[in-house]
Amino acid sequence: MAGSLLHVVDSLRETVTDAVFALSSCMCRQSATIKVNGRSFVVKRVLGEGGFSFVYLVEDATSGRLFALKKIRCPTGEDGVREAMREVEAYRRFRHPNIIRILDSAIVQDHDEGKIVYLFLPFYQRGNLQDAITSHSLAGTHFGELELAQLFRGTCLAVRAMHAYRAPARTSDQTSGGASPRRPSPAPARGDESDDHNAALLPQADHGDDSDDEQGGGYSYSSQPLRSAPSRNRDPVGDESRLVFDGDAELGQIETQAGDQGVPEGQGVVVPYAHRDIKPANIMYADDGVTPILMDFGSTIRARIAIEDRSQALIQQDLAAEQSTMPYRAPELFDVKTGTTLTEAVDIWSLGCTLFALAYGHSPFETTQTMEQGGSMAMAVMGGKYKHPPESAGRWSAGLIGLIDACLKVDPNERPDIHQLIAMTDKVIAGLQ
Structure with a gap:
C-alpha cells in the first residue's frame, strides 16, 4: 500500500x-x-x-x-x-x-x-496550420484560395499513404508454419x-x-x-x-x-490505416512555407473495425473520446453502433472539418451555440448541423465549398474516398490556375 x-x-x-x-x-x-x-x-x-x-x-x-x-x-x-x-x-x-x-x-x-x-x-520553425489560422484571424486576413487548396491537397496525399497502405508480403517462413512468426x-x-x-x-x-x-x-x-x-x-x-x-x-x-x-x-495486401486526429494543429508547415506535413500519429489505428457487440462499440467510443479532438471527430465515433464497421472514412470527415477551419477560422461545429450557449457539440456533429458563415459569402469558389460539403456527410458511405477527394481537389486547383 x-x-x-x-x-x-x-x-x-x-x-x-x-x-x-x-x-x-x-x-x-x-x-x-x-x-x-x-x-x-x-x-x-x-x-x-x-x-x-x-x-x-x-x-x-x-x-x-x-x-x-x-x-x-x-x-x-x-x-x-x-x-x-x-x-x-x-x-x-x-x-x-x-x-x-x-x-x-x-x-x-x-x-x-x-x-x-x-x-x-x-x-518546423513555421509552426502548424492552426498557428496560421490564428495569425490570419488576428490580422483580419485569410488564406488565398489556391494556397488553401494546395495545402489541403498535400494533406490528402499524406492521408492517402495511410488509407492505401500495402502490407509487406509474407515470407516463406511465415507461411510454412515451421518457424515462429516474424x-x-x-x-x-x-x-x-x-x-x-x-x-x-x-x-x-x-x-x-x-x-x-x-x-x-x-x-x-x-x-x-x-x-x-x-x-x-x-x-x-x-x-x-x-x-x-x-x-x-x-x-x-x-x-x-x-x-x-x-x-x-501493386504487390501486398492493402491494409488501410486511419489517423483519427486530423486537424490544423496536427499539420505542420515545412520550412519551404508551402508543404504541409501531417504529424502526431498517437491515435493511428487500423481503419476497418467490425463492431460485433456493445462492448466493442463502447471500447471504440471511449478510444475516440480520448484520442480524437471533438470538433474534428466523425459522427460515427460519437455513438458507435453495433453491427457497423468503422472505416477510414472517419479521416475524410476530419479533412472536411480541417478545410472548413482553413476557410473560416474555426471548425464547422465550434459555433457560438456550441461554445458559449451550452449547446451540444456532439449532437451538432451527429446531426451534421453546420453552416458556411454568411459574412464570408463570395469569398470561396463553389468548387472549394463543394469539397467541404462532400466530406461532411453524416453517412460515411456517402463521403468520397481519399482517391476521389484528391481528384476533386485537383479539379478545384485547375480552375484556380
Whole structure:
C-alpha cells in the first residue's frame, strides 16, 4: 500500500515538474538540460502538451541542432510503453513527403516501474496550420484560395499513404508454419510525389549510401544510421535518464531479421490505416512555407473495425473520446453502433472539418451555440448541423465549398474516398490556375 502511494506521489511530482517548466518557459529562467541516449539537450521551451505527453523545443548541446522532443510518460509500465511504441511504428510505417519523419527514439527508466518514451522529430520553425489560422484571424486576413487548396491537397496525399497502405508480403517462413512468426518490415507508402521532402531534414551518413534509410532503418541525431552506429559512441547516461531500450534500434533489428526489402508497387495486401486526429494543429508547415506535413500519429489505428457487440462499440467510443479532438471527430465515433464497421472514412470527415477551419477560422461545429450557449457539440456533429458563415459569402469558389460539403456527410458511405477527394481537389486547383 505504502509503495503504491509513493509511486502515485512520484508520478504526480513529475507531472507537476513538467507543468511548472511549461509555465516557466515563458519567463526568464535558465534552460533545463536533459540527457537521452548519452547526449545532452538544452530545453528551450514547451511547444505543446496533452494527456501524458509534452513536446519541447530542444537543442543538441554538441551540434546546436534544434529538434522537437516528445516526452511520453508511461506510468503503467510496459502497457504504456507498448502504446507509445505503436506511435513510433506508425512514424516508421508511413513514408511520404507530407508525413513527418521520426529521427530517433528511446525509452528511459522512470521512477519505480514507470518509463518515459522520448521521440525526436524535426522542428518546423513555421509552426502548424492552426498557428496560421490564428495569425490570419488576428490580422483580419485569410488564406488565398489556391494556397488553401494546395495545402489541403498535400494533406490528402499524406492521408492517402495511410488509407492505401500495402502490407509487406509474407515470407516463406511465415507461411510454412515451421518457424515462429516474424514481423515483416513496413513497406514505404508513397504517393505520386516520390521525392522525400523530409530527407533534407535528416542527417546524412558520410558514405552517402541511403540504403538503410530506404529499408526502414532510422537515422539518429548522431548523424549516423542507427544500425551502423557503434554503441560505444554513446556516453554513459546518468541515473535520472537511464537508457533501457532504443526504440529505433529495436525496430531496425526487427526489420533486419524479417529480411523484407519492401513491396514493389501493386504487390501486398492493402491494409488501410486511419489517423483519427486530423486537424490544423496536427499539420505542420515545412520550412519551404508551402508543404504541409501531417504529424502526431498517437491515435493511428487500423481503419476497418467490425463492431460485433456493445462492448466493442463502447471500447471504440471511449478510444475516440480520448484520442480524437471533438470538433474534428466523425459522427460515427460519437455513438458507435453495433453491427457497423468503422472505416477510414472517419479521416475524410476530419479533412472536411480541417478545410472548413482553413476557410473560416474555426471548425464547422465550434459555433457560438456550441461554445458559449451550452449547446451540444456532439449532437451538432451527429446531426451534421453546420453552416458556411454568411459574412464570408463570395469569398470561396463553389468548387472549394463543394469539397467541404462532400466530406461532411453524416453517412460515411456517402463521403468520397481519399482517391476521389484528391481528384476533386485537383479539379478545384485547375480552375484556380
